[in-house]
Amino acid sequence: MKWYILKRLLMLIPVLLGTSIIAFSLINLAPGDPARTMAGEHASQRTINAIREKYGLDKPLYIQYGIWLNRALHGDMGRSIVSNEYVTKEIFDRFPNTFELTFFAMILAIAIGTMAGIISASKQYSALDYTFMGIALFGVSMPVFWLGIMLMMIFGVYLRWLPIGGRINILIPFHRITGFYLLDSIITGNFAALISTLRYLILPSTALATIPMATIARVSRSSMLEVLRQDFIRTERAKGLSERVVIYKHAVRNAMIPVITVIGLNFGLLLAGAILTETVFSWPGIGRYVVNAVRMRDYPAVQGCVLFFALVFVIVNLVTDIIYVYIDPRIHYK
Amino acid sequence: MMKNRIWLALLMGVGLICSATFVGSAALAGGTLVFGSSGDAVRLDPADVTDGESIQRMDNIFEGLVEYKSGSTEIQPCLATSWETSKDGKEITFHLRKGVKFHDGTDFDADAVVFSLRRQYDKSYFPWHDYGEWAYWGYMFYDVAKMVKIDDYTVKLILKNVNASIMTSLAMFTVCIVSPTNAAKWGPDTFKHPAGTGPFKFVEWVKADHITLEANDNYWRERPKLDRLIFKVVPDPSARLMALEVGEVQGIEYPDPTHFDRIKANPDLKLLTEPGMNVGYMAMNTGYGYKDANGNGVRDPDEPWVKTPGYSEPLTKKEVRQAINYAINKKSIVDDIYKGTAVVAKNGMPPFMLGYNDEIEDYPYDPQMAKKLLAEAGYPDGFEVTLYVMPVSRPYMFDPPKIGEAIQSYLAAVGITVKFYQVDWGTYLQETEAGNHQMCLLGWTGDNGDPDNFMNVLYGPNACSIGTAGNYGFYNDEKAQDLLSKALQTYDESKRAEYYQKVQEMIHEAAPWVYLAHSNQNVVFRKNVEGYVLHPTSRKFFYPVWIE
Numbered sequence: 001m002k003w004y005i006l007k008r009l010l011m012l013i014p015v016l017l018g019t020s021i022i023a024f025s026l027i028n029l030a031p032g033d034p035a036r037t038m039a040g041e042h043a044s045q046r047t048i049n050a051i052r053e054k055y056g057l058d059k060p061l062y063i064q065y066g067i068w069l070n071r072a073l074h075g076d077m078g079r080s081i082v083s084n085e086y087v088t089k090e091i092f093d094r095f096p097n098t099f100e101l102t103f104f105a106m107i108l109a110i111a112i113g114t115m116a117g118i119i120s121a122s123k124q125y126s127a128l129d130y131t132f133m134g135i136a137l138f139g140v141s142m143p144v145f146w147l148g149i150m151l152m153m154i155f156g157v158y159l160r161w162l163p164i165g166g167r168i169n170i171l172i173p174f175h176r177i178t179g180f181y182l183l184d185s186i187i188t189g190n191f192a193a194l195i196s197t198l199r200y201l202i203l204p205s206t207a208l209a210t211i212p213m214a215t216i217a218r219v220s221r222s223s224m225l226e227v228l229r230q231d232f233i234r235t236e237r238a239k240g241l242s243e244r245v246v247i248y249k250h251a252v253r254n255a256m257i258p259v260i261t262v263i264g265l266n267f268g269l270l271l272a273g274a275i276l277t278e279t280v281f282s283w284p285g286i287g288r289y290v291v292n293a294v295r296m297r298d299y300p301a302v303q304g305c306v307l308f309f310a311l312v313f314v315i316v317n318l319v320t321d322i323i324y325v326y327i328d329p330r331i332h333y334k
Numbered sequence: 335m336m337k338n339r340i341w342l343a344l345l346m347g348v349g350l351i352c353s354a355t356f357v358g359s360a361a362l363a364g365g366t367l368v369f370g371s372s373g374d375a376v377r378l379d380p381a382d383v384t385d386g387e388s389i390q391r392m393d394n395i396f397e398g399l400v401e402y403k404s405g406s407t408e409i410q411p412c413l414a415t416s417w418e419t420s421k422d423g424k425e426i427t428f429h430l431r432k433g434v435k436f437h438d439g440t441d442f443d444a445d446a447v448v449f450s451l452r453r454q455y456d457k458s459y460f461p462w463h464d465y466g467e468w469a470y471w472g473y474m475f476y477d478v479a480k481m482v483k484i485d486d487y488t489v490k491l492i493l494k495n496v497n498a499s500i501m502t503s504l505a506m507f508t509v510c511i512v513s514p515t516n517a518a519k520w521g522p523d524t525f526k527h528p529a530g531t532g533p534f535k536f537v538e539w540v541k542a543d544h545i546t547l548e549a550n551d552n553y554w555r556e557r558p559k560l561d562r563l564i565f566k567v568v569p570d571p572s573a574r575l576m577a578l579e580v581g582e583v584q585g586i587e588y589p590d591p592t593h594f595d596r597i598k599a600n601p602d603l604k605l606l607t608e609p610g611m612n613v614g615y616m617a618m619n620t621g622y623g624y625k626d627a628n629g630n631g632v633r634d635p636d637e638p639w640v641k642t643p644g645y646s647e648p649l650t651k652k653e654v655r656q657a658i659n660y661a662i663n664k665k666s667i668v669d670d671i672y673k674g675t676a677v678v679a680k681n682g683m684p685p686f687m688l689g690y691n692d693e694i695e696d697y698p699y700d701p702q703m704a705k706k707l708l709a710e711a712g713y714p715d716g717f718e719v720t721l722y723v724m725p726v727s728r729p730y731m732f733d734p735p736k737i738g739e740a741i742q743s744y745l746a747a748v749g750i751t752v753k754f755y756q757v758d759w760g761t762y763l764q765e766t767e768a769g770n771h772q773m774c775l776l777g778w779t780g781d782n783g784d785p786d787n788f789m790n791v792l793y794g795p796n797a798c799s800i801g802t803a804g805n806y807g808f809y810n811d812e813k814a815q816d817l818l819s820k821a822l823q824t825y826d827e828s829k830r831a832e833y834y835q836k837v838q839e840m841i842h843e844a845a846p847w848v849y850l851a852h853s854n855q856n857v858v859f860r861k862n863v864e865g866y867v868l869h870p871t872s873r874k875f876f877y878p879v880w881i882e
Contacts, residue, residue: 030758037760045629045802047472054467083376084525093541149572157576164577170544170564171366282568284542297760
């Protein structure tokens, strides 16, 4: 197992190298010049040239890549062309926000999604089954920004139960240490900040959770149905075990492998930011940042983000694979 | 039993979270204003920003030698108490205000003024020059040779050429005065730690979320009435309005025009609206530009007029361009696409500016006349033309694709077939500056409130330089350049106005542009926010604001 993890981590090197080359080529193939975009309407050629020179954009592509790679290997992802800030800092200013949102959304999606899937499967073709799957279909097909606005209208404007958007009530004094607001408010013993953070998390994580929730519900239903048709289930029922034990103790565990795969994939995807949810809920996450970086042709920022996302994705996949072992004893890694 | 306890705990938790609503809204202090901005600042160095969001923050932290009078583009003393201009108009001596302190506690003096400007123009001023792009210096202050210190509280601005717009330019954010001590302390990271002399001091910047400023207790004028000013990023316009409705923010920018009825119907809100200092237009490439070989921004005798890449025979004819002006129903575009938040434009600069020619009669919407002119020009069956359509909305042009479609159908009605061309924004600017377009949608938001900043930058034949053009109609009547240059070299305002009015007449006749609209600037506040005055440049000054 240890060797397996080490091997997988070593695999990171070619993956990251490959990703960085692809990202670098793609953004350079796309039309648009970062120096021109940045300088705005009516900038003088001299200004544009100065920007180009400063960021090394006047050099041949392979040299640009070489310089970037050399610096990246030394842990320096360079400064953003647009903001002049270190890309690493830009990422770590935003990633904790995205992580907290994703984490909450996934907990919600997993809890409700798997429950709905299991219940639907065990009561196949019942009214409950149709209701859950109907809702799930609604969930996958609903535009997130519309749902977000609706949630805000109902819970923010009419009922006034929850805030409209943002990370925390900015009027509450708050000391940021790690950037993870929940963690920071616990570390500093700031109870007001903790409550505020939770309140600001509810609506966006609900909106973000709908699509993965629906996917998880549908996958767990079909996986459960498959398991429930297998011989060992019949044997258990014949043995006289209660339906509760059959379903929750034996069937669920066997049905979880595909569900975990889906959860892992969704988690990885959401960690790369959810641009629509972030925009609607004024969430200072990484999704908005990377989209803006692409729009502005901010090469160092895009490179840094892509590399970071690749890293996150690989780690999430690795964790998923390790979880398999605990769920299904038949799986071994060498 | 255990399970019940968990449920009880959960229930209590939910109750606590919901009840905190009331705590949250009661915590609003009287002196704090949260302003909902559409985006985050990019940098916090006034000389190194070009975007409206950064400027919004800068304008409340920094000040320049001169400033605009409230709500106008006239200037008044600020960090300079007075100034005099030499006889030849090439030297301006400023007397500086004494006893002013930067937010970092150091004194404001001549060294700070020289530092703030010199880092922008002096390439050998190491390392300060390398810390920024100084994007505005090149085209707003190209006539400045240098700023020199005379004594601790006197500086002299030395110009290469007489430039009548220089005083208004000095009210721009670009030449705000920064603390040299602070710059030395933070080096290349100064853009994150601003220290000026303005009414508000920088407190914190949480990226993509908010920037907090607090009142400068040592301000040289009366202390601002607000204790704190927070710019909170709320990118979505619907969310921005909702945040304002529930009082999470007390003011917002860029409200969605489709929400205006909702805003007006809400007694807790007030909509402030005023014509903005901008123009949105469609330019028609008249065919000839010049290559600015020496990059001096002026067409020299050895730089001949040559065909632009987007040369199109029909558009070289005045009658065709006039016909296109007759064929487009601007009123309908303003009503339906700008949703009435703009006024129809007939000239290339906003009506409230010096030298605006109100005598000019706009081309009315008259498709019959258009057809007649096309036939006279030799195109009775029309022709095919390409229109560059902007990929982004700008303050001067909402929804360019819709405007493009409207133009397409108006021109189809008189027999002209319009094909669309769309690329990303950076490439768009690059290609139009190179004159690749036959027709293009573009526009301009003024920088300093001086007519030169519209007339010369957008319509001057010197701006027909292929590759760096600002004159996208490639209107190249040299008589116009002559008048525009004269206007810049005289400080006599009535003379200047006369020159600009004449040029507008000439442009109207030659018709290389279809001027579409001057869009309004709109800001919405809660009813209890008082004292805010819209500025023609759309810059946002919160110094006089208070909350009832």
